[in-house]
Amino acid sequence: MSQKLLPLSRRRLLQGALAGAGIAAGGLPLAGAASAQQAPRRGGVLRVSVTQRVATLNPLRHINNPEYMASELLYSGLTMLGASMNAEPDLAERWEANAEATEFTFHLRRGVKFHHGPEVTAADAAATIMAVLDPKTASPGQKNIGPIKEAKAVDSHTLKVVLTGPFADLPVNMAHPNVRVAPAEILARDVRLLDNADHGCGPFKLVRFESDRALRVERYDGYHFPGRPYVDAVEQILYPDVAAETAAIINGETDIVLSGQPAEWDRIGKATGVVAARAQSGRFHNVVMRCDAPPFNDARVRRALALSLDREAIVQLVLEGLGRPAYDNPVSPEYRFAAATPPFKRDVAQAKRLLAQAGHPNGLKITLQCANRPTTRTALGVAMREMARPAGFDIDVQTIPYDTYIANVWRKANFYIGSFNTQATEDALYTLLFTSDAPWNDSQWNNKRFDELVYQGRRTIDPAKRKELYAGAQKLMTDELPYLIPFFEDLLSARRTYVQGHTLHPRGGVFFMDRVWLGDGAPKRA
């Protein structure tokens, strides 16, 4: 099920239209939602299982999917990310940019109220953006929401965002899960007040939050999209053990598995009463090779390694077939400006030759470090070790705890496996990981030409031209191979058959639980 790229007009891109909002509110047919075309029904309690803990309710600090889901339930952003990765209106009814795309003006919906009463104003939105940018907040989104210089309220419902340079994607970035509008007054007092309480204006309001067990929210009747949400309450239940999570949905204790695991997916699909859903995404594992240190400073070594891997087989072995081979281009077809990447076959002989040319005629011994979470990293490592062996690579796979990985390996080691979600835009992806000044630039590829293409791309408003620029960037990456990207993972989830309107968003961290309703056969729960 691949996403067709919608050609977007400049106007559509830069200005959110009321008409457009209407379409989005009705629910664009998103991946996996094809069957859900009956009239939505209200009522019922929806139970969603997750495997990671919601550590805080503060949306500015959210980092994993269960937390993003909590953000979505309790809060609203200026925009939301549509199924085709475009910005759709949320709190902002519409927006426009100046011609250079260095200043954006957002017009906020009127009459939207926080759960605790006060109306949502442009001042709140401005304060939220500034709080995300404030290093003291330590928001994961600090560097990801765009080159923002300043956000300020023009009047009670008009927000102006001034950028440090042209940036066409700002409306999309405003859908970032960390930019959920919180009351300015709370932010001014102490950001930490958001940690354990609900100060949002989202579709649901908080009933109970037990970080180690469950989160329960109930419908907020004042939600700004009339009619939604459909269910009375949503419970997010924590199952740290995947086997237990699977057992729970098969047993009918839960209705939705938020993110499934390849190993369990097969079993879930076979169970009666459960639908296993799957959607392609741009989520990938990247094998990081430091380009500024031997042996990977020699592009031939990187190429040799790339050639020695059988991508199709890796998808089978590591992902149980639930993914697509990628040929080292991080931009999956789901992105707006994705360019076609030519597949290539495993070529051990060529790999061996390249390795010899690079000065390793007797093979190359090297240690590959893999974090223990997610387990696919180690599996990929083991698979690489085995596949690259005939080409002369002797890869010693070292599995290390995730936290050690974060502390000692990530952005420090020579050769390791990273893992990233789909980003909202190419620009976000590139400037997060690959440009010389990217915060997480871990391969130190530092290609000036690439940086230039990306920088051009972000200030270019014309889609065709942009596409060209990004295609160039993608070509550069597959030519120079700063990373090996063996596959794109499919997003997996599962739901009981009576769950309607549930979709899998390619971005991964977007859930739209307010659009889910419970059909016939749903259990009655309090």
Added chain:
Amino acid sequence: MPDWLRRLLAHPSGSVGCLLLAVALVLAVAGPSLAPFDPETFHPRRRFEGPGLEFWLGTDQFGRDLLSRLLHGARSTILFGVIATAIGTSLGAAVGLASGYAGGLIDEAVMRIMDALLAIPSLLFSLLIVTVLGGSTVNAVAAVAVTIAPGMARIARSVTLSVKSRDFVAAAVARGESHAFTMFREVLPNVAAAVVVEASIRVAFATMVGATLSYLGLGAQPPASDWGLLIAEARPHMLRNAWLVIGPGLGIATITIGFNLFGDALRDALNPRVGR
């Protein structure tokens, strides 16, 4: 054949225990050379096969031969428990013997420290240590050894105290023997039996803790084939090929049962009350 060995073999659980340990020993020494396949070679088209003619115990998620992996993992799995226990026991016994023999304030201080270490439940203690040091086989061995030591120290000390009160020690003192002789020739051999018995039972426990650490991702790491790790890796796939869990599970159970039986029988064999 020494008397205790004869009694050990005559003991029904002792003979079974010895048999199981003999099997374990063979596996530890010759395991890799008995393996029909390379334990790391993929057979991508033969994934998750059940027991069959070619792959006797079936294959795992990469199509690797489970039997070969088991045989290769035997040595490190068995050695883990044995080495961790050996280190922990020697450390603990040395501390306990010295402390019990010295007595007085030294003994009091040493035992308070041992109590404090004992007050942290052992798996938690191991986890803490491995969390600090980082997950690896070496660190896991160290962590388990450290948790075994205080218990062994307590046992060695209490046996030392009881031996110290026996008249042959008084005889040595009355004779004017040196401390070294009294401690190492008179006391130690009598402490050793109890320590060895306790240690042989602890091996089973250490093996289980090792497996648990591997299960939690803090012990041996892929692509190693320690049995605990095999289970951890197989867990997501156990519904497709239950042998992936059953095989190494039985392996661990065999070793731990073996050491448990052996230890219990050894205790009986070395205990004159039951032996005669």
Added chain:
Amino acid sequence: MTPALAIERLSVGYRVRGGTLQALRDVSLTIAPGEVVGLVGESGSGKSTLAYAAVRYLAANAAIGAGRVLLAGEDLLEATPQALRQIRGRRIGMVYQDPGTALNPSLRLGEQVAELLRTHLGLDARAAEARTAELLRMVALPDPQFIMRRYPHEVSGGEKQRVLIAMAFACDPDLLVLDEPTTALDATTAAGILDLIRALQQRTGVAVLYITHDLGIVAEIAQRLAVIYAGTIVEEGPTEAVLRRPRHFYTRMLLASLPNPARIAERRRLVSFPGLPPDLRAPPAGCVFADRCPAVEAACRTAPPVLAGDAQKSACRRADIVAASDLGVRPVAAANGGGGEALLRAEGITVEYRRIGILDRLRGRPGDRVSAVSDVDLVLARGETVGLVGESGCGKSTLARALSGLVAWQGRLVFDGRPIAAAAAMDRAYRRRVQLVFQNPDQSLNPRMRIGTILSRPLRLYHALSGKALAREIAAWLDRVRLPESYARRHPHELSGGEKQRVAIARAFAADPAVVLCDEITSGLDVSIQAAILNLLMDLQAARGTTLLLISHDLNMVQHFADRIAVMYLGKLVELRPAYGMARPPFHPYSEALLAAVPVAEPGLHARAVRLHGPLPSPKNPPAGCRFHSRCPRKLGAVCEAAPPPVRTAEDDHWIRCQIPLGELAAVPPIWQREPA
């Protein structure tokens, strides 16, 4: 008349490694109603198996081969478990060897008696309690209500045994089985228990099977006597007849191996048995005693002798010559006598243990002070043997440990003219010259060392021997204690108890000591072995001129071997006297009681009853004044409680620490009186 108990041709075996241990072979024994039958044997003779066969209570690995056990005509071996329950406790009462372990430690004593009454007599709780109190009063426990509420560990051994006796008599049984009921008790307590049993038996007329290793006790209580050896009864008959004219060599030798105050002429040497009892896994075809018998003939080894005779039955082919045999006893060794030059002089030796609890420390209190040995003066002369007697816990072992430097002491010690200030000053030279032999060789020989290594230590330490010379000397020492040279390679557990004690003695003498302190060295051994060990000790002493301190609770034994006797009570010496003429007053009242408590295997010889009140006080707070006053049968009154008693010297070598004037002490009737035969 139907016998109260008739055991007919009973055989019992135990399945053990290496075959079946034939514990009882073809044993018959009857007890008439009202009769007291003594069953005498050494450990391993099968006497306990017989006792427990009488209540059909045998270990799981026991197999009853053949025979019947008839209780008033009813075969217990055929009884259903339920019938058996009706019999046990109700028709058969039992009293056990060790009252310390025979009572449930976690139940109150009253309940342990009362449950029996409720089970068998159907009494309700209140009636059972009342009856319990009555029974306890019957066994002369002065405050039944108090005792009933106690747990076993809270009362003394003698009191526990009285409770058990109360239980045995509770349902007015037909038969009483008494399994060594006094063995685990101190002599003075044992005498009281024996008095009690005798009195109750006479009052109730119950039939009694009295099992013991002690011929002296049997002589006092049993009308008839059966001697059991290696699973067979070798002699049986009226007590007096058997003791006066034994018709089996085993009985005869057993009697001869007992120290006997009446046979003081045989001082310093007892008859000892050669060899060991037969291996019952493969019992000999002929007479079981053949291997150790001084008069064995070829015929004895082929066919088993038959227990025959009229009133006095014997299983000896040569029963007629038994009484007349001299058993090959060697002439009496000359007594070295006291009065030699003083070798070890102890003055005012005191040993105190301090226990300071944390509460005491907090409150600044000194804590408990236990003086185990208090102000003891004792002189050991060169070459003499001094006996040190007293009940367990009186401090005699502590004194030995002080003299060998194992515990710290205060006081003054002069050894061979050299003063020694404290335990720390006891150097290797002193340690070599003063050696200690411990009570239990299982404890004193390192089980992980070979006998050769054990014997090598003193030789290496004191004589710097090594290599061949060392091996030669080890072999020589094994030979001196009459053990085979091959034993050097054995471990202690491969030796019998007597053999182990020989090794311990060899180790002590190998140091070439001037003084050997022997701490109860025979108390764990059978009489036949005890005799051999003591004989060995005397031989070594005679050969090397060693001074011996013979510590024992067995006054009978000590007076047989010692030159002088010191009597100790609660850490204090109360009397020191020559052993010779032990029967002659004056006595310290405590010595008198000790003497009177010793049962003597001499028919017609009766000791005057001198009994002590109550239990031994705790050494933690000994009675003020005379420490003995709380139990003294001759207490004068307040003066005994107030002042420490003076030392009264009777003769040169005889003093008594007592308030009573010597004249009064001397004016007592003789302890032993002979019944006209």
Added chain:
Amino acid sequence: MTLSYLVRRLGSIVVTMLLVSFVVFAITQILPGNAATMILGEFATAEAIENLSRQLGLDAPWYVQYLRWLGGVMSGDWGMSMTLSRPVLPEVLAALGRSGVLAGLSLAVVTAIAVPLGVWAAVRQGRPADMAIGGFSYLGISLPEFVTATLLLVFLVRPEIGIFPAGGYQPLAAGLGTFLIHLALPVTALAIVLTAHIVRQTRSEMVDVLQAEFVRTATLKGLPRRTVLFKHALRNALLPTVTVLALDVGYLIGGVLVVEDIFAYPGLGRLLMFAMQNRDLPMLQAGTLVMAAVYAMTNLASDLVYGVLDRRIQHA
């Protein structure tokens, strides 16, 4: 005597807990990475980290940090969780309560099953029943919790059975049945090892006690078999088992770590695993300290119970 004993034991526990606190503090101080880095996560700037370090007092020497922490612990301020942005103590106590329910129920189940089984095996010593129980207990003590828990999950949590939830915790307020059924599987997983252990313990004590002379006395008093077994033998055999049960609390705590994780049970074990995975030092310190305290207190309690029940000890 008893009072002095109690004072001494309590004193030694205080010393032990001080040492434990030091050990725990020391261990957590060696963790790689700066605590401030851990709090702020991967996205923090160096400046922010430095700020927070100062704020947390991490620039002070270790003993000052230790004393500060210890002072906080004494006064009830156990610090803020680094991941949960909440005070640690209430979190730990709530989790402790739930773990207590789990562990307590497991102990109760174990005692109820294991003691009779052990008695039975001892009475039937050497017979098939004894062999079977012995075989089970060897298997039980030889299977790690994560294996048994996984097997339970896979075989018992199925729609066809439909009784057991896959995990989680329901408060008692949700109804006794719901409460208990959520505890069933974790309790079973924990109980298997312990049952095996206690069965062995009870059996061996019982075998010993059955050979004791006071049992012979009771039998020869003609008391009914039941009375002999339960009133006389078991009472004494249980004493050492009490101590072993207390030691087993240590095993139980270890088991709780794994079992709570697998069955999504929000107890102290899972809190600790979470703290470990996320390097949440205050949480880790608090959790470990609390577990050690629980363990130490159980041991004290068992010693006291032992002392009260077995009067021979006080005597000695």
